[in-house]
Amino acid sequence: MIYPEALxxxxxxxxxxxxIGRKTAERYALYTVxxxxxxxxxRFSQALSAIKSRIGRCRICxxxxxxxxxxxxxxxxxxxxxxxxxxxxxxxxxxxxxxxxRGIYHVLHxxxxxxxxxxxxxxNLASLWPRIQxxxxxxxxxxxxxxxxxxxTAMYIQxxxxxxxxxxxxxxxxxxxxxxxxxxxxxxxxxxxxxxRSF
Amino acid sequence: MIYPEALxxxxxxxxxxxxIGRKTAERYALYTVxxxxxxxxxRFSQALSAIKSRIGRCRICxxxxxxxxxxxxxxxxxxxxxxxxxxxxxxxxxxxxxxxxRGIYHVLHxxxxxxxxxxxxxxNLASLWPRIQxxxxxxxxxxxxxxxxxxxTAMYIQxxxxxxxxxxxxxxxxxxxxxxxxxxxxxxxxxxxxxxRSF
Numbered sequence: 001m002i003y004p005e006a007l008x009x010x011x012x013x014x015x016x017x018x019x020i021g022r023k024t025a026e027r028y029a030l031y032t033v034x035x036x037x038x039x040x041x042x043r044f045s046q047a048l049s050a051i052k053s054r055i056g057r058c059r060i061c062x063x064x065x066x067x068x069x070x071x072x073x074x075x076x077x078x079x080x081x082x083x084x085x086x087x088x089x090x091x092x093x094x095x096x097x098x099x100x101x102r103g104i105y106h107v108l109h110x111x112x113x114x115x116x117x118x119x120x121x122x123x124n125l126a127s128l129w130p131r132i133q134x135x136x137x138x139x140x141x142x143x144x145x146x147x148x149x150x151x152x153t154a155m156y157i158q159x160x161x162x163x164x165x166x167x168x169x170x171x172x173x174x175x176x177x178x179x180x181x182x183x184x185x186x187x188x189x190x191x192x193x194x195x196x197r198s199f
Numbered sequence: 200m201i202y203p204e205a206l207x208x209x210x211x212x213x214x215x216x217x218x219i220g221r222k223t224a225e226r227y228a229l230y231t232v233x234x235x236x237x238x239x240x241x242r243f244s245q246a247l248s249a250i251k252s253r254i255g256r257c258r259i260c261x262x263x264x265x266x267x268x269x270x271x272x273x274x275x276x277x278x279x280x281x282x283x284x285x286x287x288x289x290x291x292x293x294x295x296x297x298x299x300x301r302g303i304y305h306v307l308h309x310x311x312x313x314x315x316x317x318x319x320x321x322x323n324l325a326s327l328w329p330r331i332q333x334x335x336x337x338x339x340x341x342x343x344x345x346x347x348x349x350x351x352t353a354m355y356i357q358x359x360x361x362x363x364x365x366x367x368x369x370x371x372x373x374x375x376x377x378x379x380x381x382x383x384x385x386x387x388x389x390x391x392x393x394x395x396r397s398f
Contacts, residue, residue: 002295004265006246006253013243016234017227028216029250030289033263035215038251044212045248047205048231049240054205055232064232066203090229096201 007033060131062107062124064089072096072104079103081138083131085157087111087145090182095143098186100193103141106131111149112156118149120156128157132166139167141196145181169196206232259330261306261323263288271295271303278302280337282330284356286310286344289381294342297385299392302340305330310348311355317348319355327356331365338366340395344380368395 003011007029014025036044057063058070065071072078072092082103086092092105108123132140142157144150154170161168171192184192202210206228213224235243256262257269264270271277271291281302285291291304307322331339341356343349353369360367370391383391 002292004254004263006250006265007263009246010250013246016239016243017230026289026292030263030287031216032247033250033254036251038248040215041248041251044215045244047208047212048247049237049244051205051209051228051232052235052237052240055203064203064206064229066205088229090225093201093225 003029057107057109057124060127061105062109062127063092063105064107077102081136082141083137083139084141084143085128086143087150087153087181091143094182094184094186095189095193098189098193100190103139108144108153111144111147112152113149123153125157129160132161132164137166139169141193142168142170143181143193147180150181171196202228256306256308256323259326260304261308261326262291262304263306276301280335281340282336282338283340283342284327285342286349286352286380290342293381293383293385294388294392297388297392299389302338307343307352310343310346311351312348322352324356328359331360331363336365338368340392341367341369342380342392346379349380370395 003026010029010032011022011025014020014028015022020028032041054066055064056066056068058065058068058073060069060073063070063072067074079102083106084095084101084103085106085108086095087108087110089107089109092107095101095105106124106128108125108128110118110123112118112120112123131137140157140161142154144153158168181189202225209228209231210221210224213219213227214221219227231240253265254263255265255267257264257267257272259268259272262269262271266273278301282305283294283300283302284305284307285294286307286309288306288308291306294300294304305323305327307324307327309317309322311317311319311322330336339356339360341353343352357367380388
């Protein structure tokens with residue numbers, strides 16, 4: 001072993017992240033030793049170990065939050081008649097940055113992918129059906145990614161919802177096909193939300 | 200603020216690393232929440248907070264180490280008559296991987312850069328002079344980077360050393376000009392060490 005054990009341990013932690021290979025992890029571990037004082041290390045260390053206890057899922061929409069329900073579900077100024085279905089909390093954060101959507105969300109925490117063992121039961125779908133049966137809900141916007149899984153998820157929801165008294169729409173214009181929603185810039189997302197079309 | 204505070208804190212920690220921008224840091228923070236259980240978080244957290252107390256500088260060569268002196272300085276099989284001067288611990292790790300050098304090291308922890316306020320006193324140079332005056336030392340290999348700072352450092356050492364009874368060499372062939380040593384692959388480094396030339 002070429003690196004001291006303490007460094008090896010830190011390297012292997014960084015390598016757990018997607019896109020961080022061995023060389024990059026080595027650079028981050030060495031950067032940590034060279035540029036963080038003990039106070040900075042403790043701050044990072046604390047932020048990490050406390051993240052799970054501080055962040056949970058909103059019981060209404062499933063979004064990541066420190067309060068339950070989340071700030072968006074609790075906000076009296078949000079339009080509760082429009083629910084946007086997204087795959088991940090990241091998508092909520094991205095759409096919120098665009099500042100173009102004033103409704104509320106439903107976070108699936110994934111998309112249908114039978115080959116990966118991700119069926120409807122693995123997604124946060126069970127709580128969606130009672131939500132959209134509330135009389136105040138007028139529109140359901142499907143904002144899943146333009147990937148095979150995202151489309152399959154959209155179709156699945158469409159099948160369940162189609163006989164309900166509800167406007168079902170899908171964001172359309174602007175989101176590049178074949179990519180995850182999270183890579184879309186804010187302008188593209190604004191456009192996609194504006195130009196949503198009815199199923 | 201769009202992200203919950205606990206996530207913001209984690210995002211800003213990741214952003215402290217070179218090359219990690221806001222978007223990448225957001226991805227890492229969300230990945231942490233979604234893919235690390237508490238045990239994994241505690242492991243990462245521990246590896247971070249303990250790194251400074253577990254890793255220090257070797258009192259002989261300045262390399263990062265868990266033991267003092269470091270394993271290389273302590274190794275009876277290393278050739279103590281040849282000292283290679285490098286800019287950073289990273290360079291030692293890189294050269295050790297190439298498995299082509301059996302001497303010992305001296306780690307400067309930087310290179311001369313007057314504009315950045317890095318003069319000889321800011322580098323680990325003071326302890327180099329007594330080291331090379333020991334009679335067992337026959338050769339000093341300068342392996343600083345082929346950058347302006349690396350060259351300036353090499354010239355500085357050459358000036359100090361030139362009247363000493365010591366073979367002074369500089370690694371040459373192979374290391375691409377204008378880049379940091381750490382980007383060189385192992386084969387290039389082996390070549391550079393083999394083909395070192397006398398000043």
